Amino acid sequence: MLEIKNVTKRYNMKKALDNVSLSIPQGELVGLFGENGAGKTTLMKCILGYTSYTGSITLDGERISHKNIGRIAFATSEHSFFPNLSPNGHAEFYASQFATFNRRRFDVLMDFFELPRGRAAKRLSTGQKNQFEVVLALSQGADYILMDEPFSGNDIFNREDFYKVLLGILGERETVLLSTHLIEEVSSFIGRAVLIHKGQITGDVSMSDLEDSGEGLVDYVKRAWNYRADRIARAIDELGEDS
């Protein structure tokens, strides 16, 4: 269980995260939704210990440190691979660092995405870099896989391929926390949706509960964010009156 309790993060005087609490048990596929600057990336960086915060984040009751950090993988749109190292070189490096590294999954995913293995990672196309980033995160053998906008720059076909692969390969104990703007696209395969708005958790719902209620994920998100659909019509009306 990944447990986030009362986490607050400030950048100077501005609160990027405001008293965030969240529990993520193993085996869930969780979508983390929020507008730009809502705090999604900051939350992931707090989990990984990249930035300081107040509050506590634990993994099965233990603070996250070098002892258990190997249980968490991270794929980010900023990328985290070694630019001069080839994919095969990455596989060797990961195998030397992470005892749980799954070479077979790495090979299968590399073949699936048809990624070149011998070329330096910086020479891959933008879409291939994103795919490679995800391949590494999924092959690390981690229990928790954090993905921060992993598909920015990939086309819809690529993304659909990825969703199918993700559903097909994830083990029972593997958990994915997926931060994305693509609410509609991921709504069919996530099990739970967490909404973050201005650094606060504003919604947390399981997809089965949502289904039972008859409300779609997009409508739920709009409601949670107090999205005013009439504001567009009003703006157009005002513009019409002016002209």
Next chain:
Amino acid sequence: MKDKLQRFFPPGIDARSEFVYFCSVLLAQAFIQAAGFFISYSSAKSAMYITLYNGRRVEDPDAVFESFSAMLGAGRWMLVLAGAYFAYLLVKLVSYHYLGGSRAAYTMRRLPRRGEYLIRCGSVPLAGLIASQIVWRTLTLLSGLIYVNATPEKWLPAGSWESVIRIITH
């Protein structure tokens, strides 16, 4: 050998060529320091003589033999340059984790092996700084031994050996 070396460099950095640069800097430092001392020492010895109208060289009674410290100019410069190179290497290895369209620092900072990031960025530049200090002090000691033992005693400035020791231990 390459694998062992690679453990002290970030993944993707060519350890062998970096090691060649590392050795070249230290060799250049040693060569220039030694050559600089021998050139200074030879010219200081020559300056102790004057050449008469008939071509004979005789000792100049007014000449003063150059101090040991003044003969180490090239060595001092090379110590500074080697230090600057190893500082540059540190910056290069750290910045590699932030450039090239990726933040590999994210990966390095979440490795289970504590200190891996530090070892792969800091150990070679630190070893270089230590090695350049060893080169400087060893060659200064050897140069000092030559200075004290190969120079006629009447030319030696007072406290020459103490000056050698002071420079080495400073």
